Amino acid sequence: NAGVTQTPKFQVLKTGQSMTLQCAQDMNHEYMSWYRQDPGMGLRLIHYSVGAGITDQGEVPNGYNVSRSTTEDFPLRLLSAAPSQTSVYFCASSYPGLAGGISADTQYFGPGTRLTVL
Amino acid sequence: RKEVEQDPGPFNVPEGATVAFNCTYSNSASQSFFWYRQDCRKEPKLLMSVYSSGNEDGRFTAQLNRASQYISLLIRDSKLSDSATYLCVVNKADFGNEKLTFGTGTRLTIIP
Numbered sequence A: 001n002a003g004v005t006q007t008p009k010f011q012v013l014k015t016g017q018s019m020t021l022q023c024a025q026d027m028n029h030e031y032m033s034w035y036r037q038d039p040g041m042g043l044r045l046i047h048y049s050v051g052a053g054i055t056d057q058g059e060v061p062n063g064y065n066v067s068r069s070t071t072e073d074f075p076l077r078l079l080s081a082a083p084s085q086t087s088v089y090f091c092a093s094s095y096p097g098l099a100g101g102i103s104a105d106t107q108y109f110g111p112g113t114r115l116t117v118l
Numbered sequence B: 001r002k003e004v005e006q007d008p009g010p011f012n013v014p015e016g017a018t019v020a021f022n023c024t025y026s027n028s029a030s031q032s033f034f035w036y037r038q039d040c041r042k043e044p045k046l047l048m049s050v051y052s053s054g055n056e057d058g059r060f061t062a063q064l065n066r067a068s069q070y071i072s073l074l075i076r077d078s079k080l081s082d083s084a085t086y087l088c089v090v091n092k093a094d095f096g097n098e099k100l101t102f103g104t105g106t107r108l109t110i111i112p
Helices: none
Strands: A004-007 A010-013 A019-025 A031-038 A042-051 A054-057 A064-066 A076-078 A087-094 A107-109 A113-117 B004-006 B011-014 B019-025 B032-038 B044-050 B055-057 B060-065 B070-075 B084-094 B097-102 B106-111
Touching (some): A004 A087, A010 A019, A019 A087, A042 B097, A107 B044, B004 B084, B019 B084, B019 B106, B032 B060, B032 B070, B044 B060
Parallel strands (some): B011 B106
Antiparallel strands (some): A019 A076, A031 A042, A042 A054, A064 A076, B004 B019, B032 B044, B032 B084, B055 B060, B060 B070, B084 B097
């Protein structure tokens, strides 16, 4: 069981470039999420998915696209990179908590992607 | 005011000491509470859930005070391996979707 995997681990982009951050999980979890973590800001939700074919926006979705064609994969696309998108990006997968939705005690994070936009 | 607030620290504590830190939340509709641990340049991992009656896991004790809207984490007999950043997480239903709000974390360094 690899858990949640993310590629690449590090990436440097120039302003205006596009790229896709990959995320995969092998735990058959329904829910997957993308977060960004910035100093002094805590983890913030970008987009999430409650199942294949279903995605929704989180707190900071602008500049990012997602799709979920399979249970296992949840790629995050940066459409036109900006320096403000320099951050550490974490993908997470989870199974339903007691209340049926995403819960912090059923969530597993990937190792992260460190992105720098010049 | 931030939804979830933590003292960023750093807390520098000698090995073997007891350390405690709090996390305050602003939304009284918050339903469940957790502590995560994040090692330097690693992903966050669940440390423990925080139950209304409080709970203990070895050297770690978590408490919830709904009246004053804060949760606390107490670490007894601290070890060098406890050095990490501790994130407070608050979970509440938001129009049918669970919403997780993360604190910015409290950095703890255990000194030999």
